[in-house]
Amino acid sequence: MGLTVAGISFGPLLVGFVLNTILYGALVTSVLLYFSSFKSDGAWIRLLVTTIWLLSTANVILEFVFLYDTLIIHFGDEDALSRANWVFSLLPCITGTVSTLVQLFFAWRIRILTSSVWLVGIIVFLASAAFLCGIGTTIAINMVPVFTQFHRFEVVFVIGLASSAVDNLLITGLLVRSLREHKTGFMDTDHIIKKIIRVTLQTGLLTAIWTLVDLAVYIALTDGMHLIFNQSLAQFYTISLMSTLIARPRDNSYTDFTVVNGEQSERRVRHILSLGLRCPSFFQRSTANQEIRMIVFPLNIEM
Secondary structure, three states, X not given: OOOOHHHHHHHHHHHHHHHHHHHXXXXXXXXXXHHHHOOOOOHHHHHHHXXXXXXXXXXXXXXXXXXXXXXXXXXXXXXXXXXXXXXHHHHHHHHHHHHHHHHHHHHHHHHHHHOOHHHHHHHHHHHHHHHHHHHHHHHHHHHOOEHHHHHHHHHXXXXXXXXXXXXXXXXXXXXXXXXXXXXXXXXXXXXXXXXXXXXXXXXXXXXXXXHHHHHHHHHHOOXXXXXXXXXXXXXXXXXXXXXXXXXXXXXXXXXXXXXXXXXXXXXXXXXXXXXXXXXXXXXXXXXXXXXXXXXXXXXXXXX
16 A cells, blocks of 8 residues: 555654654753753853754754644645645755754864864764755755655755764764773762763764665655654754763862863862862862863864
8 A cells, every 4th residue: 555645754853743742852851951060150151051952942843833733734735734834845955954063062072182183074074964955955945846856955944954964973873982081090080071072972872874765765765764864863963962071970069170261260279179188088089080081172262
């Protein structure tokens, strides 16, 4: 039995929307945890988190608006079921923007950890390619809105997904290798570095695999089954960023060693040092945490 007009694209779209909404709930929890636990982070990183969260929110809202407009307002209209509109066309652009911002953030981390300009250049090039392909896909959907004719611009879509997947694999491999090379010998430091390595592997590889599955299904099948995976890509990228940020030691009453860009008041530093002089064991733990901060988000970074 063949697929109906609705089944070609809106079945996968509906499943993808449900999955996307579930992931968005996990994202909101991560964002709330971040803003409540990492108040010492610099303004630029907080702005980045806010921007990506807003884009992910827009992604979910636009998916809902498109599904409601087509399935409820235009119920029974087969022509509406077979075509995308401007609301749907914005989704690839949003996904491309989110993936690029996240990958550029990780490129900055790799630049600090490895001091390798050419590796960062490759990451930036691949991220930019995915971003441009996202914009190209948005333009192409407005020009060719019929779902069954999306193969006419498949080259742009394939290049965007492939670039993003390769970039994710490269970023994950470089971060894991660099973090392993920066183990310090402090038990607390190495424990947290191992935790960050584990989070990086889990979220980075998962995002890369999800992108590759989306690409493989798109190439192998002529229907819209790949939309199940494509609709939630933005959430996977955002969650990979948030998982890395909240894996760090949190702010507390005595130490603020979770600062991303090195901002910290001299009064707090003097207070920590005075506590360290009175309590050597505390000073050792503080030194270990400072080492974590320098490894994960190094000091004195001018943005």
